[in-house]
Amino acid sequence: MSVYSGRDIALFVVAFFFPPLAVLVKRGCGIDFLINICLWALGAIPGIIHAFYIVHKHNDNFEDLERGGLQYEQVPSEEPSRVTYGAANTDHQ
Numbered sequence: 484m485s486v487y488s489g490r491d492i493a494l495f496v497v498a499f500f501f502p503p504l505a506v507l508v509k510r511g512c513g514i515d516f517l518i519n520i521c522l523w524a525l526g527a528i529p530g531i532i533h534a535f536y537i538v539h540k541h542n543d544n545f546e547d548l549e550r551g552g553l554q555y556e557q558v559p560s561e562e563p564s565r566v567t568y569g570a571a572n573t574d575h576q
Contacts, residue, residue, distance in 0.1 A: 488542075495538055
């Protein structure tokens with residue numbers, strides 16, 4: 484299984500050239516988008532780093548626990564047949 488989807492890889496390329504667009508596509512018009520615009524206005528590098536972080540953190544192939552992305556499987560177990568306590572030598576003289 485690939486770590487990133489094709490969409491995520493394309494967003495990494497977009498994030499390098501125009502970070503706010505990648506964040507807008509990934510997260511919509513919200514606080515992450517506004518933060519990225521502010522960082523991008525301060526300099527290109529902080530905006531690019533933040534956009535890469537957003538694309539990485541919200542990976543399409545990431546198992547989302549809230550949407551049931553994590554699957555549990557039953558682990559086979561064996562019950563002990565008999566547990567004995569005491570000394571190993573059971574000869575009584």
